[in-house]
Amino acid sequence: xxxxxxxxxxxxxxxxxxxxxxxxxxxxxxxxxxxxxxxxxxxxxxxxxxxxxxxxxxxxxxxxxxxxxxxxxxxxxxxxxxxxxxxxxxxxxxxxxxxxxxxxxxxxxxxxxxxxxxxxxxxxxxxxxxxxxxxxxxxxxxxxxxxxxxxxxxxxxxxxxxxxxxxxxxxxxxxxxxxxxxxxxxxxxxxxxxxxxxxxxxxxxxxxxx
Numbered sequence: 001x002x003x004x005x006x007x008x009x010x011x012x013x014x015x016x017x018x019x020x021x022x023x024x025x026x027x028x029x030x031x032x033x034x035x036x037x038x039x040x041x042x043x044x045x046x047x048x049x050x051x052x053x054x055x056x057x058x059x060x061x062x063x064x065x066x067x068x069x070x071x072x073x074x075x076x077x078x079x080x081x082x083x084x085x086x087x088x089x090x091x092x093x094x095x096x097x098x099x100x101x102x103x104x105x106x107x108x109x110x111x112x113x114x115x116x117x118x119x120x121x122x123x124x125x126x127x128x129x130x131x132x133x134x135x136x137x138x139x140x141x142x143x144x145x146x147x148x149x150x151x152x153x154x155x156x157x158x159x160x161x162x163x164x165x166x167x168x169x170x171x172x173x174x175x176x177x178x179x180x181x182x183x184x185x186x187x188x189x190x191x192x193x194x195x196x197x198x199x200x201x202x203x204x205x206x207x208x209x210x
Contacts, residue, residue: 175195
């Protein structure tokens with residue numbers, strides 16, 4: 001902000017501030033802001049000047065959060081410090097502060113509730129769905145059968161199958177060939193053709209797609 005005030009014209013200040021605003025996703029900025037508010041309130045209570053805060057004082061904030069069991073997203077703490085104190089890049093690189101953040105993250109991970117593991121999707125569920133039309137429309141049932149069996153057989157992400165169009169599907173020699181036009185690992189959007197052989201059963205994706 002100081003650099004923009006000294007070096008920048010009003011138009012330049014506006015453009016640079018806009019770039020800084022888009023440098024991170026809205027969700028990331030929201031996490032940073034929530035972390036900053038907790039630090040800001042603590043500094044106000046401790047009568048610490050924000051512009052002159054030291055690495056040792058930030059360590060004291062970590063100690064305070066640990067003793068008072070204050071919930072903080074510690075993965076965002078150091079990135080937030082770098083962002084809020086752009087003119088003091090050495091602050092977030094202080095060895096003591098870095099190690100204390102590592103320590104509090106380990107403590108938080110030990111006390112975090114263990115999330116229930118996602119159960120595998122049973123093949124019997126697809127077999128039952130393909131055998132019995134439970135939808136109000138037969139067209140919805142046929143469409144959903146094709147999507148479910150193809151996703152289960154090809155092991156593709158739902159977002160990847162969502163890009164499929166008629167031109168991405170062809171049938172030849174007992175095989176169905178599908179082209180995945182976009183995927184997480186295909187950043188250049190070159191697409192990838194995948195052959196699917198026919199099995200003839202109720203859960204055969206080739207049969208359901210036809």
